[in-house]
Amino acid sequence: MDNTSKKLKSFELETSNKFSQLKTPQSQLDVEDKMNNTQDNDNENEDVTAAENRHVTRPPPPITIDKVQRSAELLKKLQELTKQHMKGRVIGKGLRVYPETPEVYHAIRNFIEQNKMESFTYDLDQEKDLKAVIRGMPSDTPPQDIIDDLLLLGITVNVVHVMTNRKTGTPMPLFLVTLRRNDDNRNIFNLTEMCYLKIKVEPLRPKTGPAQCFRCQGFFHSSRHCTRNTNA
16 A cells, blocks of 8 residues: 555546545536636737747646556656656546646657547647637628738738628628737737728637537547547
8 A cells, every 4th residue: 555655646636535425526626627728719809918028938738548457557658758757646547637838738749649648738828829809891802812911921820711790690790810929919909900901900800608629529529639539
C-alpha cells in the first residue's frame, strides 16, 4: 500500500474516492473544466485587449485523454517524452493532464494523434483566431471585396462570410471576419469605413449556451482539438 501511494505521488496523479463517479458525472466535470478555461472559442474576444495589455501569460489548457487503463503508466510516459514533471487527474475512465508550456502541450497532442488516442482540449490563447463582425455593409457585398480592402490596410484575413438569420436563413448586413491573432490584424477594430461605406467593427459576441463538438457531440469543447470517435 505504501509503495503504491509513493508511486502515484511521484507522478502527482490525483484520484478521487470510490464514490466520486456516482456524485460527479462526466458532464459536470467538463463543466468544472470549462469554468477554469473560460476563454474557449466562442468567447475568445471578450477580454483580449485587457489581458494582452497586462501581458498576462495563461498556462496551456488541460488535455483530457479518454479510456486510459493505466493512468500512472501513461503519465510517466508523457513525463519522459516532454521532460516535464506534470500533474494528472483521473476523470472517470480517463486522464486529464496539465502541460505547463505550449511546447509540452503540442508534444502531448502529437503523441495522442500518433497513437490514435481519444481526447479533447482547447486552443492555446496565442493560437486562437480573432473573430470580428463588420456592421453596415450590404449583405450582397462580395466577401472578396472585403478581403481585398483589408489587405490594402495591412490586415490579413483567413475567411469572410455573410452572417444569416438563424430562423429564416436570410443573409444579414453582417460579415464575420476570421483573422490570425497579431498586432496588425487587431487594427480591424479601429476601422470606421470600408468600400466607401461607414461601418462599425466589433468582436463576435459569445453564443448563448455551451459549446458543442460536432465530432463527438460532447459539450464544452469544439471539434478543432477533439480526437474522440464520431460515435462517442
